[in-house]
Amino acid sequence: MKGRQKFGNNPRPPLSENDRAELIDTSMACMVVQFHNNASQVKRWSKCKQRKHRHIGDAVNYLMWLVNEYEPWSGCVASAAIFDTQHTKTTGAGNKVYQYEKGSWKLVNPISW
Numbered sequence: 001m002k003g004r005q006k007f008g009n010n011p012r013p014p015l016s017e018n019d020r021a022e023l024i025d026t027s028m029a030c031m032v033v034q035f036h037n038n039a040s041q042v043k044r045w046s047k048c049k050q051r052k053h054r055h056i057g058d059a060v061n062y063l064m065w066l067v068n069e070y071e072p073w074s075g076c077v078a079s080a081a082i083f084d085t086q087h088t089k090t091t092g093a094g095n096k097v098y099q100y101e102k103g104s105w106k107l108v109n110p111i112s113w
Contacts, residue, residue, distance in 0.1 A: 023047055024089050029059035033080045
């Protein structure tokens with residue numbers, strides 16, 4: 001039993017460049033998050049190995065769930081923005097769909113289905 005225990009922080013290794021490019025190519029949405037206690041921003045893509053997103057609605061729901069209900073993030077998010085990356089894989093102002101500030105989501109641009 002003692003051999004199965006893990007001690008210390010064991011973070012995941014970073015993605016390789018090929019895996020990162022594949023992740024960005026297959027994603028439908030991207031979220032940029034700013035936390036209260038950290039000055040840097042975090043980019044989170046909607047595609048991950050555990051969850052399959054069939055369309056942009058699933059991807060947006062998953063990213064909103066992260067901000068609203070994911071326990072390690074609850075109360076820590078200062079602002080967030082969700083971008084539509086179906087066609088262009090950039091996070092520019094033209095692709096911004098939702099903006100999260102002061103505890104509520106606001107629709108910036110409607111999603112093109």
